[in-house]
Amino acid sequence: MNRASASIVATDGIDPQSVNLVKFGTRRPSAPTTNGGGGQMMIRRRSSLLRDLTVPKHAIIPWISGAFSCEELEFIDNDDQDVIGGKNLRNDGDDLVEWEDALVEYAPDAGWAWVVAVASLLNNFVLDGVSFSYGVLTQKMTEHGTLSEFQYHLCGSVMLGTTLIIGPLVSLMGSRYGFRVVSILGSVISALGFFLSWACSPEVPSFLALLLGFGVLGGIGFGLMFTSSIVVLGKFFAANLPLATGIATTGSAVGSIIMPKVLGWIVEAWGWQGSYIFLAGCCLFSAVFGAFYTQPPKRMEKVRKFTKVQSDLSDLWELMASPTFWILSLAGGIVVLGYFVPSAFLADRALAPPFNSTTDEATWLPSIIGGSNTVGRILFGILANSDRAVYSLLFTNVAVTLGGIATIGSVYATEYWMLAVYAFVYGQIIAVYASLRSVIVYQLVGKDKFNLAFGVSLFFMGVSLYFGNAFAGWLKDSTGDFDMTFHYTGAFFILSAILCYPLPWIYKYETSKKPRRYSTSASHP
Structure with missing residues (x-):
């Protein structure tokens, strides 16, 4: 043969x-x-x-x-093909392949898939609405003297890091129990976390209560919701995945516009306690959105059955042996060291000299970031769904580089309007990164490993987030101003981009040396 x-x-x-x-x-x-x-x-x-x-x-x-x-x-x-016992068999290298009819999930790219995309958008509204606006509460949370900026932002870092670090576990849970169950469970856990943060420290903020409630439980709940909201799109979309991802992540941008202003009004009227009760209610209501994450449709197809079935563990091993995936994950971990810093600290920075802005003016800055982010995600979501999707990595690298330069340059701002301009530019930068990140992972690892690869990449980013905002808060407490905080943020942006610029050639070299194998289940040719 x-x-x-x-x-x-x-x-x-x-x-x-x-x-x-x-x-x-x-x-x-x-x-x-x-x-x-x-x-x-x-x-x-x-x-x-x-x-x-x-x-x-x-x-x-x-x-x-x-x-x-x-x-x-x-x-x-x-x-090479033989018929044994009425079954169609072929020797495929070291594996004996059997073709058979089976029900296989497929991405409809239409109909109910767009309902799932809208539900993901609404879930992301709550998730990133909180993630990008909790810094608005910094002054009220620290004015009692029981909580320093470092401690408060450490709680925020734990929340953000836990959200991403449990990504691989959420991917496996979603495959086992369905993303509807996982997302609803996340809504309940995050709501419980915010409620306990208030209930265990009703008079003045308690560091331990916030760390366990807002930080740990809130992070676990948000992690279940966030990863489900992104990965479920890969179940319902294929050709339209970039556009669907852009639409879904627009909810994050809209949330970052509205939530800072809403939290600003609530904290002025009912204090930080009222704000945490409000956030608990928002998380609980998100269970309604998760209920729309149904199982994707199935159809009969010819599939190949290997006698040596490739498991999730072997997929993970293959990813871990890939230089391309390691560089992508490392760069993602570096960029998120500063990803949330401007959103968390910009309002607080505007309240300090030389700006001395009012609370209303300060809370507009995160909203400007959110507004710019919204427009950017729509535009780059459309771009990612076009013929220019091949340049997703290049667009992202250039955007992150410019974001680093702009962040370092913002240190020399002396007027409020300069901070507003920086907020707009930063919103565009994170729009590019958020819209194209999952597309890049999909392109580099393929559909079969996308769930696992996305979850593992979130793990690396989550580890970094445990230190990002907390380190920024420590720099602020140590130096007394925000200059070093924004310097280090910009430097990490630029370093992340530098690592990714040679990635296309590394990928090409890697695949030329070791061509990718077929997955364990594929359409009959």
């Missing part, structure tokens, strides 16, 4: 006169051709990177397009 295989890098082997667009994704083979031995040979083609994306052949930047457009062609000699 003969078997031949070959790999083509980029689209060099495709006739430029006959192809204008290269559609990446699952393809049915062309008609069988006869090989030299007289048997029937089929060609099976799949993308090793941009699955389900359409990339223009004549790219604006050809060398970037080439770095991303790797394909693998597998030639299958029909002589």
Whole structure:
């Protein structure tokens, strides 16, 4: 039995006169051709990177397009196929493959899928509305003297870090119990955390109560809700995943517009205690949104069954052995060291000299970030769903670099309007990162490993978040101003981008040395 295989890098082997667009994704083979031995040979083609994306052949930047457009062609000699006991079997390298009919989940990309996207948007409204606005409460929380800025932002860091660090666990729970159950459970746990933060310290803020309630329980609940809200989109969308992600994450941006102002009004009227009761109610109501995360539809398909089934553990091992994934995860961990710092500290900074802004003026700054973020997420969500999605990594790197430069430059601001301009620029930067982050992970690891890869990348980011805002608060307490805080934030942004600039070439080298294997379940060619 003969078997031949070959790999083509980029689209060099495709006739430029006959192809204008290269559609990446699952393809049915062309008609069988006869090989030299007289048997029937089929060609099976799949993308090793941009699955389900359409990339223009004549790219604006050809060398970037080439770095991303790797394909693998597998030639299958029909002589390799045998019929044993009425079953269609084929020797696929070291694995014996059996084809059979089975119910397989598929992404409808329409209908109920858009309802799920809207539910994800509303969940993200609450999640990031709280994450980007809890800094508005800093002055009220620390004025009693029982809580320092470092302690309060340490609680916030624990909440943000826990939200992401449990990502791998949430992915596994979602696969086992469904993301509807996981998201509703998260709503209940986070609501309980905010309620206990108030109930255990009704008079003055208690560090221990806030650490366990707002920090730990709030982080666990938000982690269950957040990861479910993102990963569930990959179950319902394929071709429209970038657009759906952009729409869903717009809820985060809208929440960061509205929640700072609402919390500002509530804390002035009912104090920090009223604010925490309000936040508990918002989290509990989010269970309604999670109820829309139903199971994706299924259909009968021909699937391959390997005698050696690849498990989640082997998928994890493959990711851990990938330099591309390590660099992407490390860069993500570095960027989030400063990701939430401007949102958490900008309002407090405006209240201090030389700005001496009013509380109303100060609370507008996080809302400006949110407004800019909203517009940016819509625009970049559309961009990510277009033919230019191939440049998602490049767009993100440039944006993060500019964000670092702008953050360092904001240290030299002397007027309120300068802070407002910086808030707008920063909103655009995080819009790019939030809209394209999951798209980049999807492109680099593929659909089959997306759930696991996204969860693991969140773990790395979560570890960093445990230190990000807390370290920024310690710098503020130690130096007495915000200059060092914003310097270090900008430096981490730039370092993260520098790590990711060579990523396309690293990925190309990695895949050329070790072509990706087929998943354990795939459509029959």
